[in-house]
Amino acid sequence: MASDARKQPPWIPPQARPNAQLPRLKIYNSLTRSKDDFVPIDPTGETVTWYACGPTVYEDAHLGHAKNYVSTDIIRRIMKNYFGFRVKFVMNTTDLDDKIILKGRQQYLLARFKQEHAAEDDSASDSVLVEAKAAFRHYIGKNLPSLPSDTSPETFSEAANKAYKEKAEPPSPANTSTVKQGEDVAVADLLLRAHIETARSAVEALQVPGKLPDFFAKTDDILLPYLDALHSAEMDSNNRKIYLELTQKFERRFFEDMDALNVMAPDQLTRVTEYVPQIVRIIEKIVANGFGYATPDGSVYFDIDSFEKAGHSYSRLEPWNKNDRALQADGEGSLSKGGSMKRSENHFALWKASKPGEPAWPSPWGHGRPGWHIECSAMASEVIGKTIDIHSGGIDLRFPHHDNELAQSEAYWSTPGCQVQWTNYFIHMGQLRIRGLKMSKSLKNYTTIRSVLSQKEWSARSLRICFLLMPRQDGIEVTDELLKAVVGWEGKLNNFFLKSLDLWKHSSPKTTTMKELGIADQELLSALDKAKTDVDIALCDSFNTSAVMRILSDLVTESNSAAALSDQIVILLARWATRIVTIFGLDPEGDLSNPDRIGWSGLDIPAPAKSYIYPASQLRDKIRTLACSGSVDHTVIAKLAYGITIAASTPVVESSRPYYQVLQQFRTDVKVLAAQQAPAKDLLALCDQLRDVHLWNLGIYLEDRNNPQPALVRPLDKLLIETRAERKSAGFAKAKAKLAMEAREAEREKELRERAKLDPPLMFKTSDDYLEWVESSTPTVPVSNNRRKKLVKEWEKQKKRHAL
Template identity: 80%
Template sequence: MASDGRKQPPWIPPQAGPDAQLPRLKIYNSLTRNKEDFVPADPTGKAVTWYACGPTVYEDAHLGHGKNYVSTDIIRRIMKDYFGFNVKFVMNTTDIDDKIILQSRQQYLLARFKQKHASEDDTVSGQVLAEAKAAFQHYIRKNLPSLPLDTSLDTFSEAVEKAYKENAESPSLANADAATAKQDHTLTIAELLLRAHIGTARSAVEVLQASGKLSEFFAKTNDILLPYLDAKHGSEIDSNDHKIFLELSRKFERRFFEDMNALNVLPPDQLTRVTEYVPQIVRFVEKVIANGFGYATPDGSVYFDIDSFEKAGHSYSRLEPWNKNDQALQADGEGSLSKGGSMKRSENDFALWKASKPGEPAWSSPWGHGRPGWHIECSAMASEVLGKTIDIHSGGADLRFPHHDNELAQSEAYWSTPGCQVQWTNYFIHMGQLSKSLKNYTTIKTVLSQKDWTARSLRICFLLMPWQDGIEVTDELMRAVVGWEGRLNNFFLESLDIWKNYSLKDTATQEDSMSDKQLLSALDKAKADVDTALCDSFNTSAVMRILSDLVSESNLAVSLLNRTVILLAKWVTRIVTIFGLDPDGDLNDMDRIGWSGLDIPAPAKPYIYSSSQLRDKVRTLACAGSIDYTAITKLADEIENLTPTPVAESSKPYDQVLQLFRTNIKALADQQAPAKDLLDLCDQLRDVHLWNLGIYLEDRNDPQPALVRPLDKLLIEARAEQKSASAAKAKAKLEQEARAAEREKELRERAKIDPLLMFKTSNDYLDWDANGIPTKDAEGNALSKNRRKKLVKEWEQQKKSHDEWLATQQTA
């Protein structure tokens, strides 16, 4: 039952063909809010059709988009590369909607205004200044309504202080970050926008009150000119000049796919754009009307008739029935340019086709010039490309209502016939979102450029959590990501080292045989457990734990140079490649171990491996009972002959480190320096010179040489923690020494007191003996034996200290 008491139509499980062989896969289906057996509509059980709601391309994709599309990509890869389905993955880009129309129009008008008022001497004309001042008034009236109507440039700051005291001095949205938000309190989006508006207006005031260059002037007034010019001239734009509107969406579509490529998200098998399917959308709307579920209005718009749809036996709002009457969500689904009066029959009805207002792009239709509604585009394009039935439809959790519920209604209205209802989509899957924090709105380009996250670490983060759940990126989660990636890095490096650099033992010892059996058993169990987890609605968080546990179990075998580790490493490599954790991964290469980024740069190799080899041998000689300095000098000379000359420009930093190490080693050998100095120089090479080049030498037990590897975040954080612990230890030691010094000072001062007088300055006693030890308390009562005994002990200690002090004075 729906929350409003309506009976929901039963979900009809797809039927497998007689020859279909299907995995035991269950998928959490948003239509039923249960895990259902996955059965493709294809009778052979091989082909899977999938339609994914893509982005509305009017700005750069942010981390929230990244969560959605990376999670989708993970499931798609598992379906294709683990379960072996032949997936046809279709995605759209919404390249025309209210946001795109508004931003395109504003940018076009601003560019036209700048071109019209450009000047050779880069000065601000009187007309530009007048327009900008009018734009300022327009901006503050719309976005800062609590300011007095007579607010001027001169009174703006004072007026803002009075009207918006708590937000007046806060950073703009562009500069705010999660730390600021947490410090101030948990800010709402409305508060952040308010702060942004104040910052925008303040920047404009600054430049409007001071003459400057035209380029600088526009830099600080762009944001107030955009809505002003649109309000003044927006309706003048030619509705048939689609290029004005598509230029912006094409730009951000290109940038979106650049971001997806950077995140190793596979491109869609087929991309559909709304503006390329307008004739099909018009035909789709015509059939919905013909079937009795849509109606045109005198203004040239067409709306979906929910009442007629439900009276015909259909159910509306199947994904989120509890939101059916949520007016705010419905209004948001209709778009910002649709606000105002409409001629629809019911408030709940939604637009299939919108009559274009002046200044909005338009296409011809039986109802007049207009444009598609938001929801109809996906129904029409998915139906055109994939047909009457879709196996999987996906999108972010925020699309369930009204977008996907409206898609469902439209498509059922289009495909169903009297007495025969069509189940348009068999499985709806919705990706959980990032928590509503400022991090969610950081662009993907910014996230990846700041180096805090990589494409791999982001994907690991999303793999560690259930795909359908929301994620809050906490410090604990970030530590888990770093730890998991570092653990796999170590495992792959050690496995590659065994595979490539060692002659594995030809004869197996009893210990090897036992280790083999344990590892093979662990590998078989891991394979079975991974299959169970992936069949359980792509439970990647469980798989990540299984892989981590398997790697931990293999650590002992790594130290034994066990061949079976190679089998584990190849299988783990295959799973992480299926998950998209290696952009260079090749599932056809069955011998591949590890992922990209495990090797040091090619220009570094001849010099760094030579440095490491020399260092290994010097350390061995330094740890011997008697150091052979001649041998050390000979080794340093031989290394020089092994490195290529001339040195390429890209190799120079690495060659400089090698030459410095050689020179210093030879100098110490000439001086016959002690072993400690030689070992300190070896540590300096590892911990300073190579570390600064992003390379680390991981020392191991003899006879294994140091493992040459690039730095990763786990190593960096481990060193940071070590430095922090050392600093804390040093600080504690200093504090302890300071306390000891203060105590010593107090004791010295106290030693100066004559024991005859030490108790006589206190008001606690009334009578003392000849040595100054109290005999009666302040009330004249004789002291008890125990109390008297303690006082005598104190007196004796003080006498001893005082006598020692007197002796030092006499000596002085």
Template identity: 85%
Template sequence: MASDSRTQPRWIAPQARPDAQLPRLKIYNSLTRSKDDFIPVDPSGKLVTWYACGPTVYEDAHLGHAKNYVSTDIVRRIMKDYFGFHVKFVMNTTDIDDKIILQGRRQYLLARFKQEHAAESDSVSDLVLAEAKAAFRHYIGKNLPSLPLDTSPETFSEAVDKAYKGKGDSPLLADAAKPQQSQTVTVADLLLRAHIGTARLAAEALQAPGALPDFFAKTDDVLLPYLDALHGAEIDSNNHQIYLELSQKFERRFFEDMDSLNVLPPDQLTRVTEYVPQIVRFVEKIVTNGFGYVSPDGSVYFDIDSFEKAGHSYSRLEPWNKNDRALQADGEGSLSSGRSMKRSENDFALWKASKPGEPAWPSPWGRGRPGWHIECSAMASEAIGKTIDIHSGGVDLRFPHHDNELAQSEAYWSTPGCQGQWTNYFIHMGQLRIRGLKMSKSLKNYTTIRTVLSEKEWTARSLRICFLLMPWQDAIEVTDELMKAVVSWEGKLNNFFLKSLDISKHSRPESTEQELGIADQQLLSSLDKAKADVGTALCDSFNTSAVMRILSDLVTEANSAEMLSDQTVISLAQWITRIVTIFGLDPEGDLSNPDRIGWSGLDVPAPAKPYIYPASQLRDKVRTLACSGSVDHAAIAKLADETASSTSTAVDASSQPYNQVLQQFRTDVKALAAQQAPAKDLLALCDQLRDVHLWNLGIYLEDRNSPQPALVRPLDKLLIEARAEQESAGIAKAKAKLEQEAREAEREKELRERAKVDPLVMFRTSDYLEWDESGIPTVDAAGDVVSKNRRKKLAKEWEKQKKLHEEWLATQQVA
């Protein structure tokens, strides 16, 4: 008799061999929703097998993908480089599925349409215009059903405003790389806005066609589904190249993006189209084991009822979503809509009979293609075997994808009386969210990785820092506060590494034998504690956010300490370098070099060095002489001449801007020396070199206390933002000063006008009925005698006005 799945243990804890040397590592496991001791299947405890769900490659990767794969890379690097495991990392790319079939087929048909209607002239033909109008009607009929059937391009805007009450004018989440203000936006809102935006663009083109390339750029998105509806079923099912051209292109671009983010490539890459025979055999065994059935159309479905009756548990990752029809439908794919031949609504496809216009492969059940979930089960089992240590993916894959993978794989590997555990640890990376919604291509609320990196708003390092500052399993909402935290953390480490490198460069051999003072001993004690705390944090399910705080606090302590020995600073910098390299923050990081300090990007460009360092050195000397009390102008002129002779080699194009700055500074120094200019002019020239000429070349000279020379460094975001804040504060101060001056001028004007008033008449208003001989009120408007106290106050005002008026009269007589 089968056991009740409700009493079935959800997770079987792996057992370690007594002599295995394992770290006390706990991993948050989606299977148990708790932190479990990590014990690899490998008896020696050294090898870790890991299967990661890779991308579906039909468009460029966006920031949501960056969150997933960078977070995965961070955990993988920690496993490998901190804990010393030998990680076998297998990842797939889904190079055929419903999205790729639709996208590939549509792009093929659109390209064919454009080729068939290519014109010698650049104008839009009547035939193309007619097809585009039909495509427009088809698009709004399917996606904007509240619009009248007779809506035309000319009446579209008015019809949208009436039917959707202005929702079409609401902006899309245009820039997902930047923090957004709080606003309630639903998935339905985003889809509606996307559809209205697509149709509006096409309507504009149809009203004023213009040149053919521009016309197609605006109507492509309505033509794609229209042409597919007309001709999609005509595509030869054996013509796989239509889809592979698309997936191969975006797979290549995906790995280019990953390389730009310093994400390690997989040890083994599996592609669905290269594993179809293995997938067919996998499905066959599931059917043989009694957990799958063939439908009349030649599709094969997983039998959840039989699976559970055999004592297995289904939907272990997200049992609360087990009967969620929307998630189930999404898992089956957009081409699976229509009348189903499943025995139960909960069952899911293992093998899909191909419809006309869909790619197909041979199978015992007829020509078809793999279901989405079966791909990873078959490929992971083929590449790794019966049991996987770690299976990872985005949190949105938990149900139904990974829950279905689990069921399929256990159905495949199970034997009578023995129910194995296919994956021991499921780890799911939190999403990058924009206004509470996950980033999605279909919702068009995303920014591609390429766009983000090209616009310089984020760098690969700052993105990784952002993800390191938050727990890997949590969702991240991009906010101003988070961006400030990233800039602050990176800037602090930049400054520390720059100064440490400078100390290392100028450190003398005898400094290593220097006796350590109290400050050294305290900081080294803090370093030992930090090492232990980092180990504890990483053992706590890779708690990188805690490690980032530990590193930041350690740098703060080092910055505030006085009289540190060179060796203490160098030791601290080398250890911090090792940790940030393990985290993947330096694409040029080398863990085999324990003496390395810092990360790439701390140095100025190589073409600048022969000119910027001499300019900085000349500036240092000029400043020293200018601050010496009695300025030696002859010595300053001589320094400028010596600098010229030491940099007289040929200049190539890449170095020319830096050479121009040096030569101009030399010329200006000599001119001021010849004029016997005062010290303030020489110092102003030095400031101009730092704050204008070099700043514009992306270089900053950080002045330090004498006799230390200025530190030559590239600009970073912290410096740029600090200057922006300083300039903003200066502008605000200047504005406040102008406003104050305006207020004072207005008061002066009022005072002058008031001085013209004769005190004899100043109180002769409707507020009073009677006055004395000086014009001071005696009876108010109500007929009451003005009180003694009130008369005193009025008399004081009268005396004050009398004095003002007399002063004014005096000025008039002089004039």
């Protein structure tokens, strides 16, 4: 690979302008596969242009999309809020490609089919069953070809087990000589399993037809391709509404997901269907420049051979994949499979002649639609211009998509004797993988962002922390170890911010001069200065956020372990840490214009709880102090419980009721114990119950601290929950070990009791190993003196045991 890279023409960075005040920023550039000094095109060095490949909007976004777009957002925020660039961020949504055409058309035909049968009985009718059985035969014929042609729903299970028993099992390492071969086998296996499960679900419905909604839920996936095969050619090519309804829905849902992940909206959003005339114009110029040609069927292809003969270089991002036919075919799209009239196998489509049932736009070559790669070239060129500072996307887009974009754009903008470098820096984000495989909609091995954020394991912040902890160009395998690292980092910062906020709330306005600072303060200040320098070095090193995350963690550890720190220094450190996590997008409510802000959102308990939980905590603090004083004054305790007041202006609304009930129950229990003259241990147990049960169940924790500090009232976080779970698990393990030890002791006692039943005079006479005995019944010969002494002692012990 390295030798291939050296064959490419050298990347020529833009020249630094004398009046540009630029940071010492280096960016790992996929175009050069090295870290290059970042110099924007803007002569003032202030504005950065950035084009990002957006999603193909036909289904809900999954975690793989989150990895890409959150990582992109992190870098964008650093460029803007740390380095101070004015970033013009343009992103597209692909609202026209083969997947969208196929899914939009299939969904339309299925909806029409259901509507045609809506007037029938609510149960699956004979006509519906006939179509569904035909769809089943069509599906297994296309996707499970090893099954006999006469396989029916009744014989499917047996036939599938026989035909695919070995193929459906995971591939063994012995069958995979390379990583790529292994992945190809695993992908094929995953697709096979998905097809078998789809057919199995349909079989279940066909054998026991039920109500139509349930029937269709199990047979939709076989009906979709069947109806499309029958009726796709009937579709009106000018009826683009069916595709736009699909893409508009999922574009809206995509940006809802991005908002939930605290990803900033693009400065400008482009859509393919809104740029078709511009795409046609750009293709015309590429053809006129001699780098494209039309075929008799009305398609237009990019001529890679002519492009290279003119001195251009093709496949600069991944030269080693230049002749990978599988990747090239994937880049052409699923609807492009079959015969084509292009001159060479490696040429790619600029314009596709629309087949029957596909949307079409007028063009000089006939009705058709844009090729996949030309879309981004056209939109970026129209909105940004001849040269772009940064182009980004997932790592899987490097070839053929981004390599083809580069070629098309340079073929469009370049003139004889003047080659244009269309993009100066390519940034690619690593994939998120599950069991070693890329997360993919087609493989059905993905989890949607919505699904993840609805679970307790992950939040928008923890996902972002996960991506910050790993180099953005690397792939991520989601493991329990990674989740534990995320929880630990977030919990550590949570605790630090909580305690820093508490210090800030209760600290005096007095300022301390450098001369008045103690040794610990001065050491922490030095550590803070070093951390600032190290963070700058890390961010200048191609946005090395994983290093910054370690620096923040280490600094908090140093602060936590230091003794006798002044409030002022801790608050100073907390404000700097707040700025960094806000720059990283870890706080949706973050405000960089407020230098005094500490922490991130979620550090406070719910507003409806405050009027009741804070009084409960204060009452508990006083009771604990009295209970630990050595002499419990129950009269004082009773007065405390009766004397606690709640602001009259705070009505007990429904959202406040659980907290109100906890406070009232605690007061009642305190009064009862005071009236009973209960010992201190019972009062302390009641205080622990409030903390560990009642408030814990409401998502609130009271963190007890040394007197005279009151308990810290805080919301539960994942670290607290996991710590308790680990302690509980350790407690179970300890109890289990104790029971095992007690069982062993009982067995030993039982054995000793059995041995005690033996009469000492008979103790050694049962053994043939000894020839003579003395009166004590201990052997005399042929035993050594030392051995004889030990046996005598053993006999004496047995004598005592037997006598009991």
